[in-house]
Amino acid sequence: MLSFEWGDIQKLAKIVTNVVNPLTGERTLKLVPYENSIQPVPLNFEPPLIEHAVGEKHGFRHHWELLTYAFSLPDPAAFPVLPELTADDRRVLKRYSQMCRQLAGYSALNEESGMYFSHKHGGEPEITLKFPSPEAFGGTSVAFRQLHSGEDSASFDRAKGRLMKAVKLLPAAEQDKATKLVAQWAKARGALINRMLQTIVCEMVAPPVPPDREVPPFSYANINPQKLILTFNYGDTIHFSEDEEANLSTLLETEQNACYYKHSVLSAITNLSHLYFGFALLAEAAMGPSV
Template identity: 40%
Template structure:
């Protein structure tokens, strides 16, 4: 979803959607039915769609950033480093745009869009209402899981029939908490999360790991929001 708004080939879009499809098996958002949404309730949905499309073009979403763990050539010295990290201004800009979609207090947040859609469903015939509610509930449940674990963790858990007691990728990461720690410790506000952030980044190895995990958390949730933006567009008759 929204690959057409990406850049440089947008290769990551297909990869992330394959992971989301594998873990959640969400219904195709392009097949979501039109729902009569009152004119006064459309603004927040349209803003969610607009911000999703804009975020889809950001370098943080499109660049092939990775994490390298190993020893330096010819030495026994270990390193943990982020390869091709986003420029500081790019990460800060993406954090601000992402917040509009993610934080419940924002007009165009996922939660507000979800609630608006549920409200509009009441005008549908009861049979169609139940079918549509079930679809939207799947998206909300997927979002809830992605707030607690990265898509990389959820993929590893499913593929390996594992639990968080097993050593799985980013198993110690809570995406929502980590994103908020960066946002309110540095990226958006020098606020009450700054001590937590300082503790996470005190060790150079930990700094690289947590910065990359924060990036993965934002990108994984963003791709879910891109799919939901397509769903909202269909609901509005687009």
């Protein structure tokens, strides 16, 4: 286990290869993010909306392996049909589902992205970032906001509310199971708003630290996804707030911090988007096979 801190960057990694050149004595380490060391993880169901994925490096399965490890969510397609959904309920749920299916094909969530480090002996650390174009990231942020913001009429919160209203009209014997299923998805969403998926998995899988040693920083432990998404949305991408613009400028002052926060906000949006995709299948199951 190796912790890495540089500027605001916090990463925990696992050493997978450690090779020493017998002629020069130089050591080459290959690291993987500690949260990725749990993969592969058997899935409870196929990654939701993977049929809309684009290219070979879309990462749907990668994200669902982490989500499965963290939350072990049940198959959303097995959710019961809710016959008491009104026409207006179905309108909201269909809109939520349609936006999820649209977002699932966006390039920012499908093309390879990431933050990469290298550090040669005697030199300075180097960091590179693969990040979507401003156009691709902006379009993704706008579509994502419709699912994420409680102010939008067909967001996750609104869809959940419509479902729960209909669940309460089920026979008493069926209500408990359906309520618990929705609550599982809502609880996972609440966790992902406050902490990065990578942090959650990292804390679950990292070995115990002896009492006499300092606990290393878990990956992205200093990131609050909800706050970071709002800072980007209102400081640049969707709206312009002078306060958030100032906050964003502070985050992006140095090259390494700019890479870190850009990568983190895309990761936060991607993590939540995949959860929303799963909930879209639950909403579709609730509406029945005619959807």
